[in-house]
Amino acid sequence: MTSLEKYNEAFISSLMVMEPQLSSLKYQLVEGWDSVGHMSLIAALEEAFDIMIDTDDIIDFSSYEKGKKILKKYNVVI
Amino acid sequence: MKIIEAFWEKRNLGVSCTEISIEKEDTVELLEEKKSNFGSAEYMVIKVPVARFDIHEYLTKNNFIFIEGSINFHLNLKEATLTKLQQRLDGEVTYAEMNSDDLEQLYEEIKKGLFKSDRILLDTYFTADQAAMRYINWIKDELSKTTQVFKIVHKNQAIGFFTFKQIAEHVFYPFLAGLYEKYANSGLGFTTLSKPIEESRKRNGKFISTYTSTNNPSVVRVHTQQGFTIKELQYVYVKHNIISR
Numbered sequence: 001m002t003s004l005e006k007y008n009e010a011f012i013s014s015l016m017v018m019e020p021q022l023s024s025l026k027y028q029l030v031e032g033w034d035s036v037g038h039m040s041l042i043a044a045l046e047e048a049f050d051i052m053i054d055t056d057d058i059i060d061f062s063s064y065e066k067g068k069k070i071l072k073k074y075n076v077v078i
Numbered sequence: 079m080k081i082i083e084a085f086w087e088k089r090n091l092g093v094s095c096t097e098i099s100i101e102k103e104d105t106v107e108l109l110e111e112k113k114s115n116f117g118s119a120e121y122m123v124i125k126v127p128v129a130r131f132d133i134h135e136y137l138t139k140n141n142f143i144f145i146e147g148s149i150n151f152h153l154n155l156k157e158a159t160l161t162k163l164q165q166r167l168d169g170e171v172t173y174a175e176m177n178s179d180d181l182e183q184l185y186e187e188i189k190k191g192l193f194k195s196d197r198i199l200l201d202t203y204f205t206a207d208q209a210a211m212r213y214i215n216w217i218k219d220e221l222s223k224t225t226q227v228f229k230i231v232h233k234n235q236a237i238g239f240f241t242f243k244q245i246a247e248h249v250f251y252p253f254l255a256g257l258y259e260k261y262a263n264s265g266l267g268f269t270t271l272s273k274p275i276e277e278s279r280k281r282n283g284k285f286i287s288t289y290t291s292t293n294n295p296s297v298v299r300v301h302t303q304q305g306f307t308i309k310e311l312q313y314v315y316v317k318h319n320i321i322s323r
Binding site for chain 2: 027055
């Protein structure tokens with residue numbers, strides 16, 4: 001599984017969204033991406049890439065695209 | 079049936095207000111009989127237990143509008159749960175009782191629209207300013223009693239708040255809580271419950287009671303995720319009587 005596939009799968013399984021929605025996805029834009037969904041998403045990404053994301057980055061993780069930039073800090077290239 | 083003259087709403091909203099709670103044994107006939115006692119209020123709020131279709135039908139026929147479901151959540155502190163990730167983040171977040179500067183910050187955040195699913199805000203008869211002032215006045219009133227207000231803090235920044243009061247032996251009631259605008263999409267919303275839970279434990283609490291609106295599914299989800307269960311559900315109807323002055 002590629003990094004992009006793992007990244008997408010984390011969103012799809014945590015936020016209950018479909019792949020076509022991903023590129024424009026932002027926090028609170030869909031019902032599933034609320035506080036509870038955000039925690040599920042971060043936990044899924046940490047597990048998928050075996051990383052521990054800093055709290056500041058968790059707070060900043062506000063969209064699908066922003067998340068890609070944040071994960072670069074952890075040597076995860078999407 | 080409990081009938082309350084909510085005189086404080088005259089100050090908050092500029093209208094006379096009667097709030098009625100329907101109880102199990104109440105009938106449509108009793109409601110009709112009592113109508114003359116409360117029918118003159120400019121703003122009426124009626125809370126009805128679920129599955130009372132006779133009352134729901136009566137209210138609908140009498141031009142009441144359904145505005146929200148009110149959920150009374152209950153938590154046995156032994157059942158409170160956080161995920162591993164939440165536990166890690168919770169350890170980086172603290173809380174402290176507010177001073178006067180903190181309270182001013184809270185009031186500014188409320189004016190900016192901290193509460194987005196409030197039945198007053200959603201009601202087209204009222205304005206966002208009225209909804210905000212109602213919350214601010216409510217907090218000020220409660221502060222003059224036994225309520226304490228705490229700020230939730232991350233890296234020396236207040237990210238949100240919660241109110242805290244004891245309503246029975248070992249039972250606490252954090253009746254208002256929220257994240258400030260800058261942190262609204264931070265994922266730290268769970269701390270608005272985890273910190274009152276922490277404070278309740280410090281005070282030897284056993285249970286927490288809260289009320290949440292069905293107009294805010296995200297807040298409902300965060301309650302159930304942390305172990306709260308539904309104790310009671312009521313439907314809330316409102317009616318505006320236009321009174322010429």
